[in-house]
Amino acid sequence: MLDALNQARVLPAPKLWRRLSSLPMLSYYNRLFALVLACNVGAIGLEPDLSTMVLINLSLATLVRQQYLINGLFWLATRVPVTWPLWIRCRAAKVYHFGGLHSGGAVAATGWLIAMVGDQVAMHLRAPGSVPPTALWWSVVLLAGLLMMIIMALPWVRGRFHNGFERVHRFAGWGVLLVFWGQTLSALANPLHSGTFWMLVVLTVSIALPWLRLRKVAIDTARPSSHAVIARFSHTTPFTGSSTAISLSPLLEWHSFANIPSPGQPGFRLIISRAGDWTGQFIEQLPAHVWVKGITTAGVANVETLFTSVLYIATGSGIGPVMPHLLAGKVPARLIWSTRSPRKTYGDALVDEILQAQPQALIWDSDELGKPDLVQLAYGAVQAFGVEAVICIANQGVTRRVVQELGARGIPAYGAIWDS
Structure with missing residues (x-):
């Protein structure tokens, strides 16, 4: 060769x-990000309910990260036959840029929430007591959680403090959901007749599903060198091209690795190379069990x-x-x-x-x-x-x-x- x-x-x-079209700033990720923001800017002229816009964008940011939906997006994109023109197939292959929808939704939700908090504060200053103090505090706490998540997701912050990014996203995300629940239930006389209530149900189920599949599984490990470990799993046989998230401390830290199933054989392998403290600890200690959650996800x-x-x-x-x-x-x-x-x-x-x-x-x-x-x-x-x-x-x-x-x-x- x-x-x-x-x-x-x-x-x-x-x-x-x-050269210009291939620049990172013009990636499909950034185009999707810009599309979400443009749709939200366009919605300003319709004078929508601010809390509804917050929920719509948070729903987009959350659901597009759901493992079942990710697999569905990949399945749909790869239905394009190879007989179709190359330019169509090239664009379908950009499906993995869906994260632009996630980031765009999160930023747009934060923008609408800033507007909502500003509106509530202005109303309170004009007419003290016109906005219930509880509602105002709910909004402020919600805004603080979203801002914290966005700051930790900035590329240079995430790269330097990845463990912090992961934990803030997990715990602040759960906190934002709980605050939204509290805000919604305190404001509605009959929640079952509210679209907001049922959207929150969908989001809660979406977030909970991977954790409902949390389990501790046994592994066999082989260490060909001090740089790498090959871990073998037998609890399931994933599809080709998927990845599995594993952890030694499920509430704190997760790492995803590509599954290596062998045709005609049950189970799969992961190659874990030394790339930081966690992988170094894994290679040195060779644990007999790890935690897994969710489902295998397309890459x-x-x-x-x-x-x-x-x-x-x-x-x-x-x-x-x-x-x-x-x-x-x-x-x-x-x-x-x-x-x-x-x-x-x-x-x-x-x-x-x-x-x-x-x-x-x-x-x-x-x-x-x-x-x-x-x-x-x-x-x-x-x-x-x-x-x-x-x-x-x-x-x-x-x-x-x-x-x-x-x-x-x-x-x-x-x-x-x-x-x-």
Whole structure:
């Protein structure tokens, strides 16, 4: 494979309009975010009820993160047949940018709530007693919770204080829901006849569903190196392209990893690489049990079925999300995997399994060969093998560079976006 790539053409300069359209600020995530805000700005002219607009946007922000809905969105998007024009399939593959709806809804809800609190304060100042003190305090507490969640979700804050972000989102989110319940029940004489009441029921069930499936499961672990652990689960067999969230302290911290089911075999594996305190502790202690909740959830690599062929680019433990697709073989694929000492780090068995599924794979040992130019390698593979799309599973910087540089040259490219 490397010989074929070396014979490929030199990476061309992108056209200006493609370079601009591939900029992160114009991503589908940001377009969906802007669309939600635009719809809310348009609604101002209709003079809607402020509390209703808060609830509508909070409902959007909450429900679009529900695992069943996420799987449904991926299922719907990947129903587009490969016989349809490429430009339609490329846009359907952007389904994983749905987080823009979540962020847009949360920001819009906060904006409407600021307006509502401002209106209540103004009414109170004009006519003391016109607004019940309880209602005003409910609104202030609700606003404080939403502002705290938005601040912690800012990319630079989330990246630096990820555990804090996760806990604030969980506990403040629950608090916001409880406050909304209190505010609603105290204001309604007959809640059963209120749309707000039933919307809150839907949101409560949506949030509770994953926790109703909370369970502690046994795992078997193998530690091929001090950098990685392969954990085997037997309690269920997930679908290809899904992920599972696991925890050692279910109220405090959760981490998602790509499921690796083997065709025809029950159970699945997770590759857990050292990437921080939690993963380091996991590798050192090798727990016999972990907590799982919710259902397995679709990930970005599921968009492969929208294309006649794909090139997978993976670095390090990014091979985890890619491997189940290679084993399933639903779509003709090529693989470029860059990692440090693959056999030493992940074990001979895993590497041999990958090569059995992908004999032509390029496994780049960065300890021996140095860091590769993945954009050049990807472009060479696209030209040499005629693949329709590229899916990159790497760290944030590499993924963004590969997706942006290939997109700027008209090559459909996809990768995780680390949205909030």
